[in-house]
Amino acid sequence: MCPGADTTRAVVLLSGGLDSATTLAIARAEVGACYALTVDYGQRHRAELDAARRVARALGVADHRIARFDLSWIGGSALTDPGIAVPDHPSAGIPVTYVPARNTIFLALALGWAEVLNAEAIYIGANAIDYSGYPDCRPEYLEAFGRLAALATRAGVEGRPTRIRAPLLELPKAEIIKTGARLGVDFGLTLSCYDPDDGGRACGVCDSCRLRAEGFRAAGVADPTHYRATASA
């Protein structure tokens, strides 16, 4: 899954969270030109898009596109369906914050842009350890997408398949934070909360906030997250 030294262009999926910001920083260190792709999929936390813009600007990208792509009609997730509440406690199995086929949709979009750009790799901040039960963050899933990509595109047919690189796949949250800090990521620009307020301040109680706060503690790195006044983290 390593892109090798000859990678000159990569598409980087950027959500505005801590993981994808670190992934972009890794890509910036490995690749000549990074093209950041953020998907505006009707998520409830619109502040995530502002965070993505800040991170792309701070880390330096060749281009940053925000693709509007409404997923709210699919339903079935607390992140896109106003009728499903974001839970304030850890859940067993696949949580309601899982968005159906989300990584498949995001990787497919990235693959289309990579084909037009002649980009050799796609970077994604998927994580199999802190993945909260999402099936499409597992190594076997990402390997299967790589095999699909080799068959799906003009570049693949011509023997130059787009590689999928998930540099955080096996890293605990604390290691992700240490890696990002070493590469100069300003985590104060990022937003991980599933349920932020209008000002982009984190709730401190959702699964994502808990994982993030625990990661900063374990890494021994100061937590720059902007919590709202009532947050408990």
Next chain:
Amino acid sequence: MCPGADTTRAVVLLSGGLDSATTLAIARAEVGACYALTVDYGQRHRAELDAARRVARALGVADHRIARFDLSWIGGSALTDPGIAVPDHPSAGIPVTYVPARNTIFLALALGWAEVLNAEAIYIGANAIDYSGYPDCRPEYLEAFGRLAALATRAGVEGRPTRIRAPLLELPKAEIIKTGARLGVDFGLTLSCYDPDDGGRACGVCDSCRLRAEGFRAAGVADPTHYRATASA
């Protein structure tokens, strides 16, 4: 790739063209409830969406969704980029009407909806014979997507992977037309042209029009296509 007799729900990708209309008719014969999905991806031929609505209504579906999903920012295709002309002659290799990663994006969307609906299968009108050089219409591509789907979703994790069914995959255009006619498809409702006028009338000269007209001739079925006055087919 056959869904089996126990398939009660399927998502059917419906473009409004001849192939996907026939695919929906096949699904209607095989499956209890069909959920048609049309992707409004910024294509130049908006009349395609009207055709999809007509076909869904005529064949009877449990639901029909038109997912707005702008692909024009990706560029690289004559079907979404106004700067690239639709060719009026057959092209060698992968043509400029190929939309980067289109089937991957469409199947990913269908997979998300299938997961929410608990649908057992996705039907797609991909064709490997008349596929005009598109890499994502080949059997090996569709098999790879099936393997990906089994790893990508909650249903897959629980041992109920969504199957990909492409019933037209190995059929020549004339056989597709004969099959559709036998199942009662009104081909006058469909639109295959890459470059129709505002009234939805076909140009008669693009790759897609040529394949379609030749198919009707070879099938011995009257061609109900609405051509514009200047069309040569």
